[in-house]
Amino acid sequence: MHELGIVFYIIRDVKKAAEENGVKHVSAVVMNIGEVSTVIPEYLDDCWRWAADKEEILKGAQLKVNRLEAVSYCEDCGQEYETVRYGKTCPHCGSGRTYLLRGNEVEIKEIEVS
């Protein structure tokens, strides 16, 4: 359950941000999660519900997830392609000399306060 560990990190960071901004209650936390980040949003949400409700400042707070597409870059032909569809092999030229450009994010984008 690596989502639970991540939820604890999110809660720690959100509480800190809320404190710095003098916020008493957070109504939602918006996350950017890359397609190949190894975080499964459904599991994250389950862990979130369990852990967030234990915190006064986060009671009932929603977790909103923006899923970000994973994109790889090919060093041989210089083109980009969809990582999830083609994996390590460039669909344009067949090279394996590729690396991930984005799609690995596990990031707190913003918090909503009402």
Added chain:
Amino acid sequence: MEEVKIIEIKKSVFGENLRDAEELRSELKEKGIFLLNLMSSPGSGKTTTLIKTLSLLKDRLRIAVMEADIDSDVDARKIREATGIESIQLHTGGMCHLDAEMTRQGLENLPLEGVDLVILENVGNLVCPAEFDTGSCTNAMILSVPEGHDKPLKYPLMFSVCDTVIINKTDVLEYFDFDMEKCREYVHMRNPRAHIIPVSAKTGEGIPELADWIYKLVTNWKNDSSYA
């Protein structure tokens, strides 16, 4: 409708842990303590490999061991009884990995006076431990023959963060379709600099090479002022 105020954060969830890990690494450098983070699947033979290897190293280095598991203290006791090496058990409280803060708390419970090498036996898991920097000076992992040579393809992150890949249970190679050359190729696809050591913790084959390799890692690190 109530107005919603938005506070932008834009912060990686792993950021704080990375900072904690960097801090721990530089503290360890100051104290001259080399922390090796050992990862693997459950049942790959981590504890047995450690016992055999540490028995060869304990006269050359002062060693301490931290065993991380979700529960129980069987591993720490086993290490202590078999080698006499100071060993403590960390419980992750249901979590699948250790982070830098948990590692620091573990280190605080070890008598570290004069210790050269601390081995952290991470939770048996090829996914989550690779995501969290523990603050270690090097990462190593054990892949055992029955698990198959294609694991580096399935768990790319684990193999890309490890400087040393130990291939254990070579004594059963003939019973499995494990292709050592393919395995080397796949590991190097993930990390071209990875050092691969085949061993059998059961027969002892390759264990002296592993012990020498760890010794070399520790002494090189101690002599290299820029490593941290």
